[in-house]
Amino acid sequence: MSNAPKRKLKGRRVVAKVTSSQGDNRDRWILSYADFITLLFAFFVALYALSSKNTGDEPRLKETLHGVFEAVQKSVKPINIGEPIIGEPKDIEVVETKPIPPVIPTIEESHSSAVYSLLSQVVENQFSGLHADGQISVSESAYWVSLELNSGLVFGQGEYDLTNEAVALLILVANILKEYPTVVLVEGNTDDTPVSSRNLVSNWHLSSLRSASVVDELIYQGVKSEMIAPVGFSSENPKIDNNNEEARQQNRRVVIQISKHDADNVHDYLFK
Known part of the structure; x- marks a missing residue:
């Protein structure tokens, strides 16, 4: 009679251990699915950016995409069109235009x-x-x-x-x-x-x-x-x-x- 309870306890431990292992692995696919959706979203954002990009945006676009796919957090800066003007109007150098010489006849x-x-x-x-x-x-x-x-x-x-x-x-x-x-x-x-x-x-x-x-x-x-x-x-x-x-x-x-x-x-x- 002293051996029976021991067998029951041992069996319960085994069952409990298997059940605990299945519970831990059951939801691991959610992490992979979330990663896949994130990459897919980034992919479509990249396609949209490529379709609507302006001339000269390639360096900034590569930098942003690199940060997304490498999981490096970067601050998103607006893309400027043309060269920004820095300083007050008094700081801007005024270039004197030279008169156009008369056209020499052929x-x-x-x-x-x-x-x-x-x-x-x-x-x-x-x-x-x-x-x-x-x-x-x-x-x-x-x-x-x-x-x-x-x-x-x-x-x-x-x-x-x-x-x-x-x-x-x-x-x-x-x-x-x-x-x-x-x-x-x-x-x-x-x-x-x-x-x-x-x-x-x-x-x-x-x-x-x-x-x-x-x-x-x-x-x-x-x-x-x-x-x-x-x-x-x-x-x-x-x-x-x-x-x-x-x-x-x-x-x-x-x-x-x-x-x-x-x-x-x-x-x-x-x-x-």
Whole structure:
């Protein structure tokens, strides 16, 4: 009888010990789950920060994430955009701005300005009367300096041989073009009146022959042949509608177009 109670007590100790061990280990998964949720939250915060970060925030973002994943407590500081201004306005150094120097014209701009100026002087000094009557004019656009000649000044009625006055003018023009070589297009224009000469087929023929006559004279006076070309427009490029004789007279003209841009030859300038 003395041995029975001892066996019961021993058995109770074993059962109590097993029960106590199961109670201690039953809730250990909660700690791992909490760690997992914390890391997952930090991961999504990092994704959000990456999607909305500003330029220059990478160092601060790495520092913050490092503290989260390494479990190091850090103070979260706001991310500044731009450089902060420290001190009172009197402490800020005032930098004096230097005046912007005037833009130096390029070679092409200087070149075209000289051509325009010289042509204007020739027209105003040597042909002031024709300029006043609208027979000759000088103008410029973004790409060209233009010398416009009324066909009555350059040719006879329905003809394509140059007048003596036209030759005198073209000699002066050639001297300028030799000094400032550039691409030149000579445009021939007529009105819409059909030609009546046996030697001419159409206004296309007449406008082309007139522009070619001007080109021939300029080349004869020393302008390089590879830098100049004739173009005939017939009546397809009128200044105004051909409604009356005065309008038709204005549309009959030759225009010497002088390019503002450098090129080796007229073909490359037009087609390359």
